[in-house]
Amino acid sequence: MALLFKDPSKLSAYRDRRFPGTQEEFDEVLQNSTTVYVGNMSFYTTEEQVYELFSRAGELKKIVMGLDKNTKTPCGFCFLMYYSREDAEDSVKYISGTILDDRPIRVDFDWGFQEGRQWGRGRSGGQVRDEYRTDYDPGRGGYGKLVQRELESQRQLVDYGAGSLGSFQPVMPPPYGRHGGNHYHGGSHRHGRDYNRKRYREDDNREPDISKRSPNYDSRRNSDRDSRPEKNPRFRESGDSDEEEEDDGKQHR
């Protein structure tokens, strides 16, 4: 249906450069794949949120969260495997561009998950897009990695003089008290899932358009809490079972 406005053979504008085959083979695989790629997710979004949303398009077989190579924490994408092609198509049609966790997510057909694809491909471990980003995106660890490094070096300079000028430094009342940021995952809340994991994100009034950088973010450029990525509170440090890959071929219904 709706062939007038769509070229049914063009399923995805994205061409994975790691795909081992020709463009034709790539297209062929996309036509039949039951795997979708979900992008522009918040680092904080849980598998259960993904499950709640995407199972409305059909029974899900598997979820593979994209992880930062270095920190082994979610870095804003995932792969979903459906049992049926039709359900995968519907998830692309009906969910792509809608909001999950206050962010417009992207849903695309994928050529199929393979071990290794869960890791971010950016130099710093996360996704490439988070490497060069210059905007402040609290759902994706603040500034892009390059900017963060830049800020890090600036922060050290500032710190240098902090001994004498410390009282000069305008201390911003923490709008999202950073003290929780690095500590609460080890606290009495054993499981991060339902802990106030996003309390510290100042994203409630943010426009869906994440590319707009509001001035008040700029004003905090030098405040040190922004130069360090927050540790993802939802990474369960005792998690031990992600690394082994299961047999995908089994159909468990």
Place this chain on the structure above:
Amino acid sequence: MSSWRNLVLRIGEKCPDYGGNDDFKDHIETCFGAVRREFEYSEDDILEFLLQCAEQLPHKIPLYGTLVGLLNLENEDFVTKVVENTQANLQAALDSGNCDRIRVLMRFLTGLMCSKVLQPSSLVVLFETLLSSAATTVDDDKGNPSWQARADFYITCILSCLPWGGGELVEQVPEEIERVMAGIQAYMSIRRHVSDTGFSVFEYIDESNQSDNEKDFLEDLWIRIQDLSNNGWKLDSVPRPHLSFEAQLVAVKSHDFGPISCPDHSDPPTALSGIAFGRQKHEAESKYPQRIRRLNIFPSSKYEDVQSIDRFVVEEYLLDVMLFLNGCRKECASYMVGLPVSFRYEYLMAETIFSQLLLLPQPPFKPMYYTLVIIDLCKALPGAFPAVVAGAVRALFDKIADLDMECRTRLILWFSHHLSNFQFIWPWEEWAHVLDLPKWDPQRVFVQEILEREVRLSYWDKIKQSIESAPALEELLPPKGTPNFKYSSEDGGKTEHALSSELIGMVKGRLSSREIVSWVEDSVLAVHGLDITLGVVVQTLLNIGSKSFTHLITVLERYGQVISRICSDQDKQVMLISEVSSFWRNNAQMTAIAIDRMMGYRLISNLAIVRWVFSPSNVDQFHISDRPWEILRNAVNKTYNRISDLRKEMSSLKRSVLSAEESASKARAELSAAESKLTLMDGEPVLGENPVRMKRLKSQVDKANEEEVSVRESLEAKEALFAKAVDEIEALFISLYKSFSNVLVEPLRDAFKDGMLRRTDAADEMPIDDEDSSAMELDKESEKSKKSHSNGDRSGNDYTVGEKEQWCLSTLGYVKAFTRQYASEIWPHVEKLDADVLSKDVHPLFLKAFYAGLRRPMSDLV
């Protein structure tokens, strides 16, 4: 200069291709000019594209019809092809029962008739063909009345053409059209009224005869068309661009339309009632479903300036746009807001979309699609549409107690999803009053379930924050969903704690499943007995897998065998489910997921799930929470998915068998042809071709035979699996309905002593309470028109059903919802269900709910 393609595609739209002008006459002339210039280069492309546009953008059919009319002046041969193609397409659509195509092509033919391309009498012949097929179908002697759904559909198609060309037909062939109208009148008198039982969104179990007094869809449309006819065929919603070109169009030759035939009806069942009749009726209704059931949720004053026929036409437009532009968000929204009509229709649009979202037995698309449509319309019309949607939500909330159970679930899923796309903003203070209602009150349950789903889509604190305007509603939020691990300390038992720690150690040490099984058997089960073993193993493994969905799956894949060794029969599987539910008692979602996955790994059977759902502690929740129902829905759905997957695999294997047979017989034919050939060998005629070729052919035959055998074998294997799945689903239905019947029998007897459902509210006759009007977006014309009464207008505060009655109503509602959703799977097992479940001591209201779900006439009850 825009391409002819863009001009054809965008005709009638205010767009750059037409320089932003929106005069239809200009558009048609411009487009006509472009197409005419292109004729000699790409006539075939034009034909194909034009037909495609007319079929997929049917709200523009008058424009396409006029365009073809003008082309008829230039190139009669081309237009002959347009008509011939349309005829062939229509015939194919009739043969395959493609309802949407039949309907749209008939409208296109009407458009062609208006622009003098098609002779009016040809259209009348088509009408009469359909009419006669319909009349035969509903004839008790010659036809097969169980297929009335198709007959009704044909008549609907004829009537649906009339807003587009009724006036023209009456002008040109008054007698013929008179004859058609008389024929329809006669049809209406012999067909049976279609009761909405089982499919109506609002249910009045205590007003059982209500739906019989109401007009069914066709009766209603017939009245609208008669009104239109009495009004001189004038309406506002259908543009008539051909009128501007009348002087040119009269001059051309009208084309004839070849004969069309309707498919024969299947053999009628032997009796006019009974199971065989019911099955055929079900099949017919599934193939020719009613397209819309109007909701009437807004006060009628919202439409007073819209003629009844215009309402019908706009609904058709909207449904067509949603149908054909499914998956094209931008175009779908922009066509929906830019229909070629002169009046405002936001309310109509909202009502139409909600009628689809709530359409029973199921909407044409997944409910999620309508979520997307509503989101996009809220963005396209930010000033108008959100308020209308809010009005619809309020109106539905007011009537929630009468809403069908499945519709309530769809509404909850939709609304939570909708709000998640708009920062969870909603004036919750309007609904804070539900806290004063008993915990089983449908409005209260509704609010609680929306909050539950919101939390699942987001997170607890965020949703807590979103109800700031009514902080007391926090009481209805689900608990923070942490696990409830019994053995995290020694409080759960010293022995258990020690065993649990030991097991954790083994899992951390990556012991194999087999090693753990033998540990369990030798050191736990033999020493501590089943209860402790099951508790420790299940709780501990769940705790290891509690961090995420993937962790759960990993644990189940690695150590599922340990669980299956302990839980070897149904009794133990029920204990297993209880353990899961206790571990995840703070998290409905994880409970449902864990049980679902365990069924997926066949650690638990669907029958065990049914048994657990109908255990007393869950039964007590039936009217208060969606929790047990979600688990039951998943189990039935998974069973259904299994059987439909097998069906698909079988049908594809059947195709492979056919093609294997074909190539095998081809190979054999080639071989025998070669064998019978005489070849000269050493001057002597010898039977058979040269040996090399013969050898090759023989091996080909062998290979093809082998292939055929192997595909056949896989088909047989699938068929065996399928037979098993059929037995499984039958056993599931028997167990499900027995359980329903058992839990219902006493409460129904107590709550409804006279066997009929009577509510204790006289409030139906009282005026609606207007106190919270400030909060209402809707105008509060609270005078109750007959129309809105028919859909119920219980205001929020007069609901006075007791707990037991509400429990019965909810449970009966689910009986109906499950039956309706799986009617196609249930029908083949009806004899068995009649014998095993329904023959015994069952309550008439339970029977009624079951029959309503199947749309089986109550008269079948003996």
